[in-house]
Amino acid sequence: MAFLKSSNQVADTLITSGSTDLTADAPPFVQQSARGGVQLGICLDSTMLLNRVITLEGWAIGYDRIEVMCNDKRVPATVLRMPRPDVTEAYPGSAAGEAGFVIVIANAPPGEYGLRCTARGQSRTFAMPLDLDALRGRPHLDKLFSRIEDDGSLVGAIDRSFNLGEGGLLIFGWIIDLHDALQSVKFYSEAGGAIDVTDSFFRIPRLDLVANLKNRYPQVTEMSGFVIRVDQQLAAEDLYGLCFDCGDRGQYWLGEEIATSALPPLQLVKDVLTYIPNPGRMRHSLFELFDRILGDPISAAVSRMAAPKPAALVKQFGSFPPEVDVSIIVPIYGRHDFIRYQMARFHADAEFTRIDLIYVIDDPDILGPVMELAAWVYELYGLPFRVVSYNRNLGFAGANNLGAEFATAPLLLLLNSDVIPQQPGWVGSLAASLDDAEVGAVGPLLQFYDGSVQHAGMAPNESPVYPGFIFNGHPGKGGHWAGSDEPFEVPLLTAACLMLRTADYHSIGGFDEGYVIGDFEDSDMCLKLRHRGLKLMLNPGPKLYHLERQSQNLQEISSYRHLLTLYNGWRYTKKIMNGEIANPKEVA
Amino acid sequence: MRVAIFSHGHPKFNKGGAEIAAYSLFEAINAVPGHDAWFIARASSNMLHLGTPVAALSAREYLIGGDADVLHLSSTIELGPKSDFARMLRSIDPDVIHFHHYVNLGVEMIHAARRMCPRAKIVVTLHEFIGICSNHGQMVKTNGELCYRASPRECHNCFPHVTMENFFLREDYVKSFFAKVDVFVSPSTFLKARYVAWGLPAEKIALIENGIEEGKRLPPRFLPEGQNRSRFAYFGQINKFKGVDIILEAFVNLPKKARKQVSLDIYGSSLENQDQEFRDKVHGLLNLADKRALGMIRYHGAYERAEMENLMSEIDWVVMGSRWWENSPMVIQEAFKAGRPVICPNIGGMAEKVQPGRGGLNFLARDSVSLQNVVTSITEGAVDYDALVEQIPTYLSQAECAQSHLQLYS
Numbered sequence: 001m002a003f004l005k006s007s008n009q010v011a012d013t014l015i016t017s018g019s020t021d022l023t024a025d026a027p028p029f030v031q032q033s034a035r036g037g038v039q040l041g042i043c044l045d046s047t048m049l050l051n052r053v054i055t056l057e058g059w060a061i062g063y064d065r066i067e068v069m070c071n072d073k074r075v076p077a078t079v080l081r082m083p084r085p086d087v088t089e090a091y092p093g094s095a096a097g098e099a100g101f102v103i104v105i106a107n108a109p110p111g112e113y114g115l116r117c118t119a120r121g122q123s124r125t126f127a128m129p130l131d132l133d134a135l136r137g138r139p140h141l142d143k144l145f146s147r148i149e150d151d152g153s154l155v156g157a158i159d160r161s162f163n164l165g166e167g168g169l170l171i172f173g174w175i176i177d178l179h180d181a182l183q184s185v186k187f188y189s190e191a192g193g194a195i196d197v198t199d200s201f202f203r204i205p206r207l208d209l210v211a212n213l214k215n216r217y218p219q220v221t222e223m224s225g226f227v228i229r230v231d232q233q234l235a236a237e238d239l240y241g242l243c244f245d246c247g248d249r250g251q252y253w254l255g256e257e258i259a260t261s262a263l264p265p266l267q268l269v270k271d272v273l274t275y276i277p278n279p280g281r282m283r284h285s286l287f288e289l290f291d292r293i294l295g296d297p298i299s300a301a302v303s304r305m306a307a308p309k310p311a312a313l314v315k316q317f318g319s320f321p322p323e324v325d326v327s328i329i330v331p332i333y334g335r336h337d338f339i340r341y342q343m344a345r346f347h348a349d350a351e352f353t354r355i356d357l358i359y360v361i362d363d364p365d366i367l368g369p370v371m372e373l374a375a376w377v378y379e380l381y382g383l384p385f386r387v388v389s390y391n392r393n394l395g396f397a398g399a400n401n402l403g404a405e406f407a408t409a410p411l412l413l414l415l416n417s418d419v420i421p422q423q424p425g426w427v428g429s430l431a432a433s434l435d436d437a438e439v440g441a442v443g444p445l446l447q448f449y450d451g452s453v454q455h456a457g458m459a460p461n462e463s464p465v466y467p468g469f470i471f472n473g474h475p476g477k478g479g480h481w482a483g484s485d486e487p488f489e490v491p492l493l494t495a496a497c498l499m500l501r502t503a504d505y506h507s508i509g510g511f512d513e514g515y516v517i518g519d520f521e522d523s524d525m526c527l528k529l530r531h532r533g534l535k536l537m538l539n540p541g542p543k544l545y546h547l548e549r550q551s552q553n554l555q556e557i558s559s560y561r562h563l564l565t566l567y568n569g570w571r572y573t574k575k576i577m578n579g580e581i582a583n584p585k586e587v588a
Numbered sequence: 589m590r591v592a593i594f595s596h597g598h599p600k601f602n603k604g605g606a607e608i609a610a611y612s613l614f615e616a617i618n619a620v621p622g623h624d625a626w627f628i629a630r631a632s633s634n635m636l637h638l639g640t641p642v643a644a645l646s647a648r649e650y651l652i653g654g655d656a657d658v659l660h661l662s663s664t665i666e667l668g669p670k671s672d673f674a675r676m677l678r679s680i681d682p683d684v685i686h687f688h689h690y691v692n693l694g695v696e697m698i699h700a701a702r703r704m705c706p707r708a709k710i711v712v713t714l715h716e717f718i719g720i721c722s723n724h725g726q727m728v729k730t731n732g733e734l735c736y737r738a739s740p741r742e743c744h745n746c747f748p749h750v751t752m753e754n755f756f757l758r759e760d761y762v763k764s765f766f767a768k769v770d771v772f773v774s775p776s777t778f779l780k781a782r783y784v785a786w787g788l789p790a791e792k793i794a795l796i797e798n799g800i801e802e803g804k805r806l807p808p809r810f811l812p813e814g815q816n817r818s819r820f821a822y823f824g825q826i827n828k829f830k831g832v833d834i835i836l837e838a839f840v841n842l843p844k845k846a847r848k849q850v851s852l853d854i855y856g857s858s859l860e861n862q863d864q865e866f867r868d869k870v871h872g873l874l875n876l877a878d879k880r881a882l883g884m885i886r887y888h889g890a891y892e893r894a895e896m897e898n899l900m901s902e903i904d905w906v907v908m909g910s911r912w913w914e915n916s917p918m919v920i921q922e923a924f925k926a927g928r929p930v931i932c933p934n935i936g937g938m939a940e941k942v943q944p945g946r947g948g949l950n951f952l953a954r955d956s957v958s959l960q961n962v963v964t965s966i967t968e969g970a971v972d973y974d975a976l977v978e979q980i981p982t983y984l985s986q987a988e989c990a991q992s993h994l995q996l997y998s
Contacts, residue, residue, distance in 0.1 A: 340662070340761070341757050341760065341761055344760075344761055344764040344765070345760075345764060348764065348767075376666070378668075379666055379667060379668025379669075379671065380667050380668065380696055380699065380700060381699070381703075382668075382669070382703070418753075420757070420760060449740055449752065449753055449756035450739075450740070450741075450756075545756070545760070547753040547756065547757070
């Protein structure tokens with residue numbers, strides 16, 4: 001309920017006749033009776049235009065009927081009356097009763113408005129100049145809903161928005177623009193004012209809308225979903241509005257509260273990517289989706305993760321070897337029994353007496369079981385090794401970077417836990433390839449358990465299904481290995497098993513931790529080495545099994561994990577395009 | 589020579605064929621002057637003391653803990669140089685460490701034994717196919733079909749909840765320990781061939797038949813005038829793998845004339861431990877047999893090994909029905925010792941030990957009609973029983989078996 005305008009103002013005002021304009025700024029019109037009491041009065045407290053609905057609030061005394069006129073014709077309107085004790089108190093003795101009113105004019109046409117007020121059979125029309133354009137410019141954010149349905153023009157809703165802090169705001173929703181009239185989209189917030197977001201309004205598929213609304217709105221298409229990026233840091237719990245301008249068909253407003261951004265960044269990224277409704281229906285435009293909308297906000301959120309490195313604990317099993325040639329870093333995440341299988345092979349390889357073996361537990365949830373297993377395998381084999389642990393999940397890149405800080409040997413071997421050697425002597429064979437100063441990194445032949453090729457070097461791969469992305473291809477994957485044992489140069493190597501000089505690793509800054517969870521950081525590192533003119537070699541002499549996790553099948557995007565891979569792919573592609581790392585397509 | 593024999597169970601508590609064979613070897617070696625054997629049998633933790641996986645039953649017999657399941661075969665006790673396991677082994681100070689099995693014990697024990705006693709020879713006896721097959725080591729698929737060759741893909745088809753990669757890891761892991769074994773012992777060429785196909789070097793697998801207690805060959809059962817050689821008996825565990833139901837089906841469905849002549853005695857235990865469906869099937873067949881010819885089939889339940897000679901003296905044939913390959917079934921050796929021909933399926937270790945005319949007769953594995961035909965041919969006089977008895981091979985005594993092992997050890 002609006003506050004009553006100043007009673008002084010009311011008391012001093014005495015208008016008995018003549019036409020006057022009703023506006024929200026004007027004082028009340030009041031007519032006194034002969035005995036001095038107020039007989040008739042009317043006042044407009046506020047006017048609001050929202051989604052082609054005009055809402056008038058005010059009070060009237062003495063009038064038993066109020067009608068809305070437009071261009072001298074009555075227009076349909078809903079008039080609600082309610083008590084206004086403040087009015088009753090200000091005008092004692094008047095027949096105030098239910099003085100308050102709220103008048104709602106749906107589908108309000110443009111024109112000259114007035115209120116026709118009738119008392120005891122006598123009518124009088126007050127002009128009510130409404131500047132619709134001016135009203136449009138002033139959204140009432142607290143009056144907005146997250147859903148509108150104007151079956152003449154526009155139906156839609158905001159489903160969810162994500163506050164990515166410095167990464168701005170991502171708004172997911174849908175609209176059905178029944179007459180294809182949408183011209184622009186603006187974003188309003190209390191603190192930031194208006195921003196035109198037409199260019200960052202991105203249509204996404206919504207199969208559910210087609211399925212559920214086709215009968216009511218035959219115009220609905222699959223691409224009725226949208227995601228909007230607002231590139232501005234916003235205060236949590238502020239209100240915001242979206243204005244869809246459909247020209248002559250009017251403006252439509254949706255609004256919501258800005259969520260807090262208290263979630264951990266990775267969870268936030270996961271929530272955002274999980275929210276994309278039907279990614280499999282928009283493979284052709286996913287690069288653009290990341291490039292225009294999602295990529296930068298995710299990068300901003302992820303950069304918060306890079307925050308201070310956790311304090312690591314190092315547990316030494318056995319005594320550290322007097323001399324070491326190679327430090328091996330094996331990150332452990334989730335499944336830890338691979339340690340058992342790897343150690344069954346490592347301990348039987350004499351080279352491991354000169355190896356600095358470091359397991360990095362990148363998963364605080366398995367710390368206890370891993371330490372127990374580590375103690376058990378040390379007891380069984382007596383092969384010394386270290387376990388580095390900390391209370392975080394840093395991802396593949398972060399885990400390796402942290403582990404590498406403890407590496408003491410001149411050569412560094414990055415190894416996945418699901419890589420199992422076939423023969424002893426493989427570490428020395430790999431190291432031999434680095435005798436050549438022009439070689440920056442070397443990897444072995446990796447095979448699936450059945451002997452077919454898992455990795456014989458990687459090459460850039462552009463998929464016609466996902467235009468825009470540069471992926472990593474595995475030439476020869478799944479095939480029979482028919483090559484010789486002679487090392488050969490390759491465009492890229494996997495980090496599932498990759499050896500390089502420890503000094504090089506540190507000087508290129510290790511793995512780029514901006515890739516989330518683990519993808520592309522290996523090819524990124526390869527391209528950093530190539531940027532320095534170093535060669536990458538595949539040495540197929542040493543052969544190891546790689547029981548590659550089968551989670552990265554790009555043919556079937558159904559989960560957030562696949563979209564995360566695509567985010568990483570977008571980021572990788574951008575770094576190549578910006579010249580930050582070498583271009584893998586340029587033959588070395 | 590000092591020999592430490594590990595067994596996956598003690599026959600005092602588990603009367604399996606492999607446990608008995610391991611214990612017999614222990615006894616037989618101790619009976620040879622100048623040789624000493626120790627017997628170390630795995631036991632479940634409820635049979636052990638608090639705070640140690642080792643429990644000495646006597647100066648020569650120990651229990652050892654561990655719960656290595658069939659899928660992982662991984663030991664659950666401490667095996668380091670200061671462990672109770674290591675102290676026990678070092679106190680025995682063996683020249684030979686003989687694992688008569690590795691299930692329950694865990695394959696890592698092979699490495700620990702090698703590490704604690706670097707000069708000792710490591711011997712492993714292969715029984716069924718547990719290193720190869722997770723389905724109780726039977727090499728029978730979970731859908732019931734016979735398996736001819738295991739692979740991670742095929743094993744995954746049997747156990748869809750276990751990935752191919754995990755089956756690969758199991759194989760790689762077991763092989764990493766088998767690589768530390770000096771010599772394997774297989775009681776049959778069939779079993780050896782399966783392990784060779786799986787990847788063990790043939791030259792590392794010696795063939796030694798299971799030894800059994802010495803005994804005399806019995807004369808053929810006294811045959812009253814007008815009777816024929818139609819008394820059959822089954823000895824052994826009663827479960828699906830052993831195929832007692834196949835034997836029952838064959839006898840129940842014999843022609844009426846034959847039913848009046850034959851008898852079948854079932855000596856076996858653990859029917860009560862089988863699932864309801866199998867128990868119902870066996871009971872159903874026994875009831876049906878009684879309806880068709882009262883007394884034709886008699887179910888006796890469990891028997892003691894010492895009774896075997898008496899029981900065998902009353903019958904003409906030993907019959908087997910196993911659905912799986914078998915390795916070298918003890919019952920065949922027992923039958924040979926007693927001079928009784930064996931009728932068994934024509935696969936695996938059974939077909940190796942018994943061939944038509946040499947040791948008995950075969951029928952098509954898993955086919956009760958085929959067995960029925962063999963029985964009918966006997967009742968109709970088409971089989972020369974005396975000639976078969978003449979051709980029954982000899983058996984290996986425990987003492988001979990111990991001698992073969994001592995030769996292998998040195």
